[in-house]
Amino acid sequence: DTGVSQNPRHKITKRGQNVTFRCDPISEHNRLYWYRQTLGQGPEFLTYFQNEAQLEKSRLLSDRFSAERPKGSFSTLEIQRTEQGDSAMYLCASSLAKGHANTGELFFGEGSRLTVL
Amino acid sequence: AQSVTQPDIHITVSEGASLELRCNYSYGATPYLFWYVQSPGQGLQLLLKYFSGDTLVQGIKGFEAEFKRSQSSFNLRKPSVHWSDAAEYFCALNSGYSTLTFGKGTMLLVSP
Numbered sequence: 546d547t548g549v550s551q552n553p554r555h556k557i558t559k560r561g562q563n564v565t566f567r568c569d570p571i572s573e574h575n576r577l578y579w580y581r582q583t584l585g586q587g588p589e590f591l592t593y594f595q596n597e598a599q600l601e602k603s604r605l606l607s608d609r610f611s612a613e614r615p616k617g618s619f620s621t622l623e624i625q626r627t628e629q630g631d632s633a634m635y636l637c638a639s640s641l642a643k644g645h646a647n648t649g650e651l652f653f654g655e656g657s658r659l660t661v662l
Numbered sequence: 663a664q665s666v667t668q669p670d671i672h673i674t675v676s677e678g679a680s681l682e683l684r685c686n687y688s689y690g691a692t693p694y695l696f697w698y699v700q701s702p703g704q705g706l707q708l709l710l711k712y713f714s715g716d717t718l719v720q721g722i723k724g725f726e727a728e729f730k731r732s733q734s735s736f737n738l739r740k741p742s743v744h745w746s747d748a749a750e751y752f753c754a755l756n757s758g759y760s761t762l763t764f765g766k767g768t769m770l771l772v773s774p
Contacts, residue, residue, distance in 0.1 A: 634706065
């Protein structure tokens with residue numbers, strides 16, 4: 546399967562614990578995005594990378610959230626000291642972008658569902 | 663600021679009937695517009711996109727959408743709905759340089 550891969554698919558944790566999600570994008574894609582989706586809402590942008598550089602972060606991304614893409618390939622999203630409000634589906638997407646343009650199709654993974662008890 | 667509004671949270675359509683899902687956007691110029699579909703437990707899949715040119719765009723699975731600048735709309739249509747079309751549909755836009763902004767989605771239910 547050469548699509549976007551995310552793991553774990555489901556994570557249940559207790560409030561205050563740290564969690565980490567991993568995303569493996571389509572191999573030739575240079576951009577990688579993280580979105581969050583809660584019930585009844587559309588996906589909300591969190592952050593994106595072009596290669597290894599994190600180019601934009603949403604105000605939704607509090608200090609407890611950190612994302613990395615160390616070698617421009619896979620990415621991790623870590624949430625420290627989880628809160629119940631962090632319960633959501635975390636979606637990863639990748640695309641092939643040319644220069645600064647962002648008109649390429651985003652290919653989404655199946656998401657990582659986080660439940661914070 | 664850019665925004666997308668999908669006025670209908672749920673829509674129920676009989677199998678074989680036609681479908682129209684509404685999408686309105688707010689943006690100062692002509693945006694790039696997209697429709698994605700999300701089936702339960704699945705990621706989002708692109709149905710179609712509008713960048714420029716012909717205002718009626720064709721997508722996968724028999725879907726089409728029409729861009730109407732005067733109405734700031736990009737409604738999704740299908741002439742005959744199949745039970746497998748039951749899913750959540752998201753309209754989205756970007757400026758070509760910004761990230762995608764999504765609407766809240768419309769859940770499509772297909773009745774026999």
